[in-house]
Amino acid sequence: MSRWTLPPDRIPSAWFNVVPHLPTPPQPPLHPGTREPVVPEDLAPLFPTALIEQEVSAEPWVDVPGEVLDILRLWRPTPLVRATRLEKALGTPARIYFKDESISPSGSHKTNTAVAQAFYNAREGTTRLTTETGAGQWGTALSFAAAQFDLDLKVYMVRASYGQKPYRRIAIETWGGEVVPSPVDEPDHPGSLGSAISDAVRDCVGRSDTHYALGSVLNHVLLHQTMIGLEAKEQLALAGERLPDVVIAPCGGGSNLGGIAFPFVPDSGVRLLAVEPLSCPTLTQGRYDYDFGDTAGLTPLMPMYTLGHDFVPPSIHAGGLRYHGDSPLVSSLVKDERMEAVAYPQGKVFEAAIQFARTEGKIPAPECGHAIAATIDEALAAKETGEEKVILFNYCGHGFLDLAAYDDYTNGRLDEIG
Amino acid sequence: MSRWTLPPDRIPSAWFNVVPHLPTPPQPPLHPGTREPVVPEDLAPLFPTALIEQEVSAEPWVDVPGEVLDILRLWRPTPLVRATRLEKALGTPARIYFKDESISPSGSHKTNTAVAQAFYNAREGTTRLTTETGAGQWGTALSFAAAQFDLDLKVYMVRASYGQKPYRRIAIETWGGEVVPSPVDEPDHPGSLGSAISDAVRDCVGRSDTHYALGSVLNHVLLHQTMIGLEAKEQLALAGERLPDVVIAPCGGGSNLGGIAFPFVPDSGVRLLAVEPLSCPTLTQGRYDYDFGDTAGLTPLMPMYTLGHDFVPPSIHAGGLRYHGDSPLVSSLVKDERMEAVAYPQGKVFEAAIQFARTEGKIPAPECGHAIAATIDEALAAKETGEEKVILFNYCGHGFLDLAAYDDYTNGRLDEIG
Numbered sequence: 001m002s003r004w005t006l007p008p009d010r011i012p013s014a015w016f017n018v019v020p021h022l023p024t025p026p027q028p029p030l031h032p033g034t035r036e037p038v039v040p041e042d043l044a045p046l047f048p049t050a051l052i053e054q055e056v057s058a059e060p061w062v063d064v065p066g067e068v069l070d071i072l073r074l075w076r077p078t079p080l081v082r083a084t085r086l087e088k089a090l091g092t093p094a095r096i097y098f099k100d101e102s103i104s105p106s107g108s109h110k111t112n113t114a115v116a117q118a119f120y121n122a123r124e125g126t127t128r129l130t131t132e133t134g135a136g137q138w139g140t141a142l143s144f145a146a147a148q149f150d151l152d153l154k155v156y157m158v159r160a161s162y163g164q165k166p167y168r169r170i171a172i173e174t175w176g177g178e179v180v181p182s183p184v185d186e187p188d189h190p191g192s193l194g195s196a197i198s199d200a201v202r203d204c205v206g207r208s209d210t211h212y213a214l215g216s217v218l219n220h221v222l223l224h225q226t227m228i229g230l231e232a233k234e235q236l237a238l239a240g241e242r243l244p245d246v247v248i249a250p251c252g253g254g255s256n257l258g259g260i261a262f263p264f265v266p267d268s269g270v271r272l273l274a275v276e277p278l279s280c281p282t283l284t285q286g287r288y289d290y291d292f293g294d295t296a297g298l299t300p301l302m303p304m305y306t307l308g309h310d311f312v313p314p315s316i317h318a319g320g321l322r323y324h325g326d327s328p329l330v331s332s333l334v335k336d337e338r339m340e341a342v343a344y345p346q347g348k349v350f351e352a353a354i355q356f357a358r359t360e361g362k363i364p365a366p367e368c369g370h371a372i373a374a375t376i377d378e379a380l381a382a383k384e385t386g387e388e389k390v391i392l393f394n395y396c397g398h399g400f401l402d403l404a405a406y407d408d409y410t411n412g413r414l415d416e417i418g
Numbered sequence: 419m420s421r422w423t424l425p426p427d428r429i430p431s432a433w434f435n436v437v438p439h440l441p442t443p444p445q446p447p448l449h450p451g452t453r454e455p456v457v458p459e460d461l462a463p464l465f466p467t468a469l470i471e472q473e474v475s476a477e478p479w480v481d482v483p484g485e486v487l488d489i490l491r492l493w494r495p496t497p498l499v500r501a502t503r504l505e506k507a508l509g510t511p512a513r514i515y516f517k518d519e520s521i522s523p524s525g526s527h528k529t530n531t532a533v534a535q536a537f538y539n540a541r542e543g544t545t546r547l548t549t550e551t552g553a554g555q556w557g558t559a560l561s562f563a564a565a566q567f568d569l570d571l572k573v574y575m576v577r578a579s580y581g582q583k584p585y586r587r588i589a590i591e592t593w594g595g596e597v598v599p600s601p602v603d604e605p606d607h608p609g610s611l612g613s614a615i616s617d618a619v620r621d622c623v624g625r626s627d628t629h630y631a632l633g634s635v636l637n638h639v640l641l642h643q644t645m646i647g648l649e650a651k652e653q654l655a656l657a658g659e660r661l662p663d664v665v666i667a668p669c670g671g672g673s674n675l676g677g678i679a680f681p682f683v684p685d686s687g688v689r690l691l692a693v694e695p696l697s698c699p700t701l702t703q704g705r706y707d708y709d710f711g712d713t714a715g716l717t718p719l720m721p722m723y724t725l726g727h728d729f730v731p732p733s734i735h736a737g738g739l740r741y742h743g744d745s746p747l748v749s750s751l752v753k754d755e756r757m758e759a760v761a762y763p764q765g766k767v768f769e770a771a772i773q774f775a776r777t778e779g780k781i782p783a784p785e786c787g788h789a790i791a792a793t794i795d796e797a798l799a800a801k802e803t804g805e806e807k808v809i810l811f812n813y814c815g816h817g818f819l820d821l822a823a824y825d826d827y828t829n830g831r832l833d834e835i836g
Binding site for chain 2: 002003007008009071073074075081085103105106107144147148166167170171173174176181265319354357358359360361362363374398400403404406407410
């Protein structure tokens with residue numbers, strides 16, 4: 001057997017909070033004006049109370065509402081798959097497992113937090129959401145979730161992706177969301193996640209019917225993703241494994257990485273590996289400092305690895321990883337050396353993604369290709385040493401909406417810088 | 419609970435053959451030259467022996483080889499889902515279930531037979547396959563399967579789809595297949611499944627390393643798809659249902675319809691409903707007669723409903739249903755009134771598909787939208803009568819690679835003829 005499923009009634013009913021397990025207690029975000037620690041009221045124009053509470057919670061577990069579980073059960077628990085065909089192609093003694101988040105309705109892990117955020121907003125009376133999206137994974141996920149709770153949605157899409165990824169835009173519109181390219185006031189600018197966040201926050205502030213939703217970076221977002229790692233732990237046990245030797249995930253803002261890795265933080269023998277694009281090397285080349293989450297300086301200052309909030313990453317295709325900063329929780333773990341980080345160039349990512357497609361049969365999103373590239377290198381290292389290493393990586397999304405990037409790679413049209 | 423899964427070791431280990439259950443014994447295909455019944459040797463240039471045996475088999479069950487099961491277990495058994503959100507939106511007392519074939523690696527049911535065909539060809543020493551593809555679902559499925567067995571593949575893609583659906587072409591190439599638009603010798607012709615079959619058969623005949631693979635129509639293809647209905651039966655029992663009142667599936671060549679419906683043929687109380695596009699109304703407006711499977715008259719003559727082998731359907735987007743003929747097994751069931759058929763215009767199909775996306779959260783392939791449109795009508799009829807009808811339909815594929823068609827529909831660019 002090489003695939004482990006769990007029935008819908010075995011979905012975890014509480015999220016795992018990594019905060020009590022951090023080597024260093026988290027530092028607070030600072031108000032962008034006063035530079036004092038933010039208080040919940042500062043965040044009230046943007047988020048519902050429940051999410052603000054989760055943002056600052058130090059409780060080890062947070063209950064998942066039944067209404068959220070009802071929707072997650074449409075596709076969760078997701079399968080854990082052993083990549084035996086890839087192992088064989090590599091000739092490695094390593095056992096490679098991946099958690100298949102691509103089967104969610106919008107095709108990626110982003111749907112996990114989208115449902116929770118839409119639910120809490122609807123429950124507190126919000127009728128409209130704004131958000132940003134880079135590659136479009138988050139925008140599609142939130143559009144799906146907004147439709148489930150009858151919320152209106154406006155998505156500010158990084159202009160480079162808006163042009164390169166029309167299918168993501170159409171998917172958002174099919175679920176009922178509205179999409180505009182960002183930055184809205186600079187039609188020639190390729191955009192960045194930072195500038196799209198500014199647009200979405202500006203649209204939200206001052207409208208009492210509207211809240212803002214973020215698809216990564218924040219503590220509550222990563223909290224919602226921990227379903228991934230919790231299920232994986234249970235499924236690895238079903239597969240007869242104790243713990244993985246290394247857990248690998250791509251990292252842009254940190255949400256799919258946090259989702260699979262955080263439940264393993266207390267297991268000190270488990271290595272945790274973040275994989276980022278060489279063109280946007282936040283964890284590997286950024287500085288650890290307080291910085292804004294957006295370009296315009298509207299968000300609180302967060303303690304994180306950053307390339308500077310005015311950094312404009314090259315318009316590479318793995319757009320979901322093009323963020324100047326990183327989750328404060330992930331940053332804290334990297335700073336304290338509980339988590340490692342590595343950066344990969346784009347060519348190597350697509351090479352790995354195509355090898356995966358031809359062996360395991362699934363075409364990954366380019367973001368996901370980063371984890372696959374690092375997984376292959378870990379497996380080849382195990383081949384050198386003969387070690388029967390257990391590798392777990394997050395298959396965070398499929399690439400059906402990113403096929404133009406594959407075409408560009410195959411035909412030599414990709415910028416090799418990143 | 420609204421989703422029923424089965425673990426990978428509960429996949430059916432034998433395919434269901436409908437032939438012993440037909441009201442009228444099947445008539446033989448005829449040789450295109452002599453018009454005499456074909457003998458196995460006539461088919462040997464095209465297909466491996468095992469598939470020829472399955473094509474003429476009257477055994478009630480056919481064992482699935484272990485090597486095929488090993489690959490099918492990557493995604494099978496597929497979930498059975500109750501569409502409670504759609505039921506609620508319609509206000510119907512009907513209980514609507516769908517079998518989710520969209521989670522296969524290539525995103526549709528076609529993968530089921532692709533794996534079996536690639537296996538039998540590889541086992542008998544073939545190293546290269548040719549095939550046709552309309553909308554591209556079959557081409558992607560066979561490219562995935564060919565990669566699993568290290569077979570070379572050349573896909574002749576209906577020219578209209580080649581232009582409208584670049585993502586399908588790229589997916590085929592990503593798995594390693596070669597794609598060319600068809601008809602190869604008429605660069606201005608939009609093409610049809612019939613002409614693409616001619617191209618693929620011509621390429622195959624006379625090359626000893628090459629066989630031909632067909633994605634629908636033939637008995638062995640529909641046999642491989644019966645996994646769908648077999649699993650659905652078991653899962654409906656888990657859901658507490660006896661038998662469905664009606665089983666619904668889209669119908670082009672008949673393979674996803676046969677796959678879900680054939681295991682219910684012996685259950686005389688179960689209605690079986692084929693849904694075809696109004697622009698290519700084979701079952702509802704065609705004649706029952708012997709006709710060629712392709713445009714050029716290279717294939718055997720088959721007893722089926724047909725619009726004539728020189729029929730060129732309009733270039734609508736639901737390309738997978740654009741076939742002049744139909745499966746002889748499906749045709750026989752319709753002729754004997756064991757199966758019903760209905761035709762839907764394209765606008766109504768997309769309207770239904772979008773309602774499904776916004777309620778159930780999944781964006782269907784346009785082909786699949788045909789089944790959804792008919793399901794909605796059955797559910798609304800049940801609302802009129804107050805009947806607690808159980809409806810089962812085949813969610814045969816996702817629409818992530820068909821989003822341009824949604825954009826065209828939403829923006830009024832679709833030809834409303836079909």
